[in-house]
Amino acid sequence: MSKHSYKQKFLEFGFTSINDHGVAKPQCVLCYAVLSNESLKEYKLKRHFETKHPQYVEKNLAQRIAREIKPHTIGERLVKPAAIDMTSLICGDDVASKLPSVSLSNDTVKSRIADLSLNIKNQVVAQMKRAGKWSYQLDESTDTGKYAQVMVYVRYEVHHLLFYSTVRWLSRGKLLRRLIDLRTEVQFFLNDKKHRHAIRFEDKEWMLKVCYLNDIFALLNDLNLSMQGRNQNIITISERLSAFKKKLSLWKKRLERGQTAVFPSLNEYLEEWNQMAIHRFDAIKPILIEHLENLITEFDRYIPDRNLTCQLWVRNSFLAKVDDLSEDIAGLQEEFIDLHHDQFHRQLLSTASLGKFWTLVKKEKPMIGSEAMTFLPPFATTYLCEQGFLALAAIKTKARNRLDPGDDMRIALSKIEPYIEDILEERSQFHQLH
Structure with missing residues (x-):
């Protein structure tokens, strides 16, 4: 009979390997049980892990539920029944009959999530103490139950949620794009309703302004999206803003010369209407140039040039x-x-x-x-808080309006992995004392 060899992936199930007279045997790092060489198969080691140490399975599943922003009841209602069905089909009823011992009730999942969240928080606090220099970002909003929720992110080498909607103006450019694409249909609808704004779509100057605004919002949207993300800092944001301010001045000079290639919607409309639209464009060009000048002024006022x-x-x-x-x-x-x-x-x-x-x-x-x-920890944007409140909206719904979302939020938003071994050791010490 051929001998089975140990594989690195078996560590996922808590097994390392020992050499017994030249034969590799799996040893559980949790209970120190040594199994036979024949047990060096993934499904057998997984079965040992799930049946002998179900508390680890519960915490892993609780972490998955929190990370995926799902209701705590999904463990008992969906995950366990599905696991039993799959195990019964693949491994047989004898193996599947052991899975009901894994507790995934609402209270159990909630308790496990609280343990995991506290462990993550303790890790963050310990890392903050070691880092020495750090910054924090705080924001507040109300949830579906009209309760105030405070969110605090901390950044040292990396950033995490310590305590526990999208940017609205981003959609305006898309709305203008749809209006331009459907202008014929919108005009027909407004004419049919005898609406006073139907005549606007026959006004070339008005349409040129709409096209220009659509292009400007699209450029601003691109800028905003480029500044989002978890790893942005003051330096990278400053570089993007400085570049955009230079581009505004460049676009203004081009517009003064009648060059509109950088504004695709405006350029497309001008080509579509030829001389008639070009005549109207000359009439509104000073308005567009003035708008770009105002944008430059506002950027300089809100975001002064830094000495990079x-x-x-x-x-x-x-x-x-x-x-x-x-x-x-x-x-x-x-x-x-x-x-x-x-x-x-x-x-x-x-x-x-x-x-x-x-x-x-x-x-x-x-x-x-x-x-x-000293340059890297400060937060440069509100991106993380915005993402956090999106998660809050998904976690605390009308159907779950009595939930305290703090623990779920910390697990869902933090990249830190909880130390499950430490949690179990603390639990074991607690039971020994009591």
Whole structure:
């Protein structure tokens, strides 16, 4: 009979391997039971894990339920019956008969989620203490039950939900795009209803303005989308905003020369109506130019130009110069020179995010690493809070309006994996004391 070999994926079921007189045998890291070589099969090890250690299965399923933003009752109502059906079909009724011992009631899932959430929170607090420098972002909203919910994100090397709708104006550009695409149908409908705004669609100047606004909103939407995401920071956001402000000035100059290629809807409408629309365009061109000037002014007022030279070394220390760093901090420029000639970190920068890059640099070069981290932790956008409140809307529905969503939110939004072994050990110690 051929011998079975151990596979790395068996660790998923809590099994490592021992050598017994040249024969590999699986050993459970939870109960230390040693099984036969014949048991080195995925379904047998999984069966041991699920039948001998159902508490781990419960917590894994509870974590999945919270991550997928599902009601706690789905475990008892859907997951367990489906698991029993599948196990009975594949492994037989004898194996399936053991699955009912796995408790997935509403109360059990809620309790497991609370344990997992507390473990994640404790990890975040511990990491904050080690990080030294961190920032937080706070926002407040009301849920379906009209209760106020406060959300706090913290960022150090990475960011997590510590405590526990989309951007509305993003849809305006899409609405204008649909209006332009369906202008013939809309005009016909309004004429049929004898509505006073039906005549607007015959007004070339008005339509040119709508086309222009559609293009502007589309460009703003693209800018906004480029600034969303979990890994954005002040440096990357500043670069995108500075580039967009330069583009506004460029588009204004082109518009002054009558060039409209950057505005596709406007350009398409002008080509469709030829000379008639071009004549009207000359009449409204000063209005469009003035609007771009106002946009530039507003961007300058709300988002003043930053001196990015002092941040260039953070963005790419291998393109910066030693004089870009302060001489007032002893050892800072010396560490920069060391980093500048470090080929390992040069290669790392091309594959890692800025946060990960400087976190690793900080371990070897604490002076320059700490200085760089003063630029990275601050939150540059409200993206995370917006995503959090979207999750809140999905978690706390009208049908679940009495739910305290804090624990579910933390698991759904945090990237930290809970240490289930620590939770079980704490539970075991608690029962021993009582």
